[in-house]
Amino acid sequence: MKGSDWGWGIAAGVVVGMGGLALRGVGVGWPLEGLFAQITHWMGVPIVFNLMHKLLGYGDVGKNLAFAATALAWLFLHSFLFATLRRWFWPGAALTALFYGFFGGWVLQAPLAGLWATLLYGGIIAFLAWRRNLVLSPAPSPSIPPSQSRRESLKTLGLLALGLVLWQQVQAQASVLWQKITGLSRELFGQKDLYYVSKNIALLDPKLKGKPYKLEVSGLVHTSLALSLDDLKALPSVELVNTLTCISNPIGGDLIGSVLWKGTPLKAVLNKAGIKSDAKFIVWEAADRYLESIPIAEVPREAIIAYAVRDPETGRFEDLTEQHGYPTRILLPGRYGMKQPRWLTKITLSSTEVPGYWAQRGWSRTAHIRTMSRIDTPQHRARLKAGEDTFIAGIAYAGGRTLERVEVSSDGGKSWQKAQLKPSISPYAWQLWALPWKPAAGSYTLVVRAVEAGGQIQDATLRDPLPDGATGYHRIQVRVD
Structure with a gap:
């Protein structure tokens, strides 16, 4: 891969990364967010999760390092995509569409947002590759002097710093998002x-x-x-x-x-x-x-x-x-x-x-906490307006065992959608979850369930709290007019 491919690819990665953050709020998938979500999902398996906590503690250090690594991978992948597009345009275009569609839509469970991401960002990088080929000079490239090499290294470090700034902005936006969900429990009580x-x-x-x-x-x-x-x-x-x-x-x-x-x-x-x-x-x-x-x-x-x-x-x-x-x-x-x-x-x-x-x-001698999840909003028998954007949101807890995901059903449990699960602030803290929802008119039975790391699904069997703690899924009825 030529040095020019690295430069153009990194430039494309920065443009798409910054542009994606700006357009994220208007329904265009942000592939960088999806890439980070996938990496942190892989890191969330118990053996890796526990190792990270032992090495780095339970603060934000691990997440910040993970985002910096994601930013590096993002820039590397864009250099690879750019080089592929420049040499084999149509196979490269297909690979680029797959990349943006997967990380901008499928991972984030937002197909329409992924389609927009594929069309917009795929078009941008394809245009840049075509333009680069158009202006490509047949003259041999001069050797890169050491001073320029040092400048490239400084640019890379600057991009890493930019990645950390972007991550802080994402965290701030996420905080605002969670705080704006009316009726959702706080992360910590007094x-x-x-x-x-x-x-x-x-x-x-x-x-x-x-x-x-x-x-x-x-x-x-x-x-x-x-x-x-x-x-x-x-x-x-x-x-x-x-x-x-x-x-x-x-x-x-x-x-x-x-x-x-x-x-x-x-x-x-x-x-x-x-x-x-x-x-x-x-x-x-x-x-x-x-x-x-x-x-x-x-x-x-x-x-x-x-x-x-x-x-x-x-x-x-x-x-x-x-x-x-x-x-x-x-x-x-x-x-x-x-x-x-x-x-x-x-x-x-x-x-x-x-x-x-x-x-x-006659109550439990061990009293181990059973995995649970709860819908905080909307309330049972709430009446909502058809076509309005809202959230189904609540809390989940597995007694210190790692949660992999939370799933929500709007049809009484016949089908399930993956909700956004806010990262835990401690192994023994409950976690907030939310699913954006824009319902059509009708009656709905909303159900929630939690899934532990390794795929262990919350016990669906309906049991009374005593003697060992309640099991079963929380479900509510809502009407949309």
């Missing part, structure tokens, strides 16, 4: 929005504010502990985004919320006490005599003794409210709320299992 369920009537819930507090750690430990709230806050702290959900939550219910918590790693407290070799279970006790237990081997490494929650409106952490467990509660990501007592007063290391408060009553 305490005032988090559901409240208790075995007690409110009057009998523990009221521990202003009273002496000690968290006892005893049993099969080398050193028994009695930790005040200040003692716990003096230990190393961590922040954890965790979706808390009640095992009693019905299909489509609101006994669920994603929250940013702050607290002391459970491991730090247990290490401070020193676990004896014959300890097999951890038993939790609460101020209202609530009891739960879990095998030590099953305690997630992210488990914390939480004492604060971030308020999304102020951005500041605040102590737990009395409703949500002041002064402390245990958090075990991936389990239903019944395994995570509030008003925690005692941790006992034991050689035998102690059945929990609800397990004694």
Whole structure:
């Protein structure tokens, strides 16, 4: 491939990349977005996903690097397409149409947008290739001096920087898009929005504010502990985004919320006490005599003794409210709320299992969260206007297991469409999803289901919440006039 092909191809890639971003909002598919979506889909398989998180953490670094790599691949592919078009025009045109149609439409599940992308961007690069052949000089090309080579390298670096800027713009646009969907849950709740369920009537819930507090750690430990709230806050702290959900939550219910918590790693407290070799279970006790237990081997490494929650409106952490467990509660990501007592007063290391408060009553002993999805908008029995652009949108969660996609049906489950799934901000955060919809007049049964990585589809069997958590698809009826 000649140096001129690289230059013209990169120029074409920049033109289509920038133009695509500008035209994305008017219904023309943006192939660069589709290419990035496909690359991140491949990266979303568990083995790669976990490796990326181990190496780069759970922030935006991995996504930004992925976009930079996508921008590089985009420019390389355009140089290849340009060289093919210049040498073998019609095969090159077919390959170019396939490229733009696939990444501009099929991957994004927008056939019409893909058609426009194919016609517009395919026409642009084909014209550039034809024009390049028209003005091609038969004279031999002079050798490229070192200074020009350095300039080309600087141009490449500049294009990478441009790619990162474009990615930031895409993120900003996506944020606006999600925020504009009326009725869609926020990514993070504060305490005032988090559901409240208790075995007690409110009057009998523990009221521990202003009273002496000690968290006892005893049993099969080398050193028994009695930790005040200040003692716990003096230990190393961590922040954890965790979706808390009640095992009693019905299909489509609101006994669920994603929250940013702050607290002391459970491991730090247990290490401070020193676990004896014959300890097999951890038993939790609460101020209202609530009891739960879990095998030590099953305690997630992210488990914390939480004492604060971030308020999304102020951005500041605040102590737990009395409703949500002041002064402390245990958090075990991936389990239903019944395994995570509030008003925690005692941790006992034991050689035998102690059945929990609800397990004694026939509820689940393990309380692993089942994969769920919910339609937030439109509401059940809503009346919509025919021909108006709207969204079907909601939340999905798999208890820390990776979600591959969310699918939506508008015909009661006979056919399914892939919704846009917003990247998770944490392995234990719920995810937002949305599907643009422009319905014709009629009655519709909307259904949603989540699919885990590896193709494991959410359990469709209708089961009541108890004893192990509800299963089945959330479905609603809407009327379009």
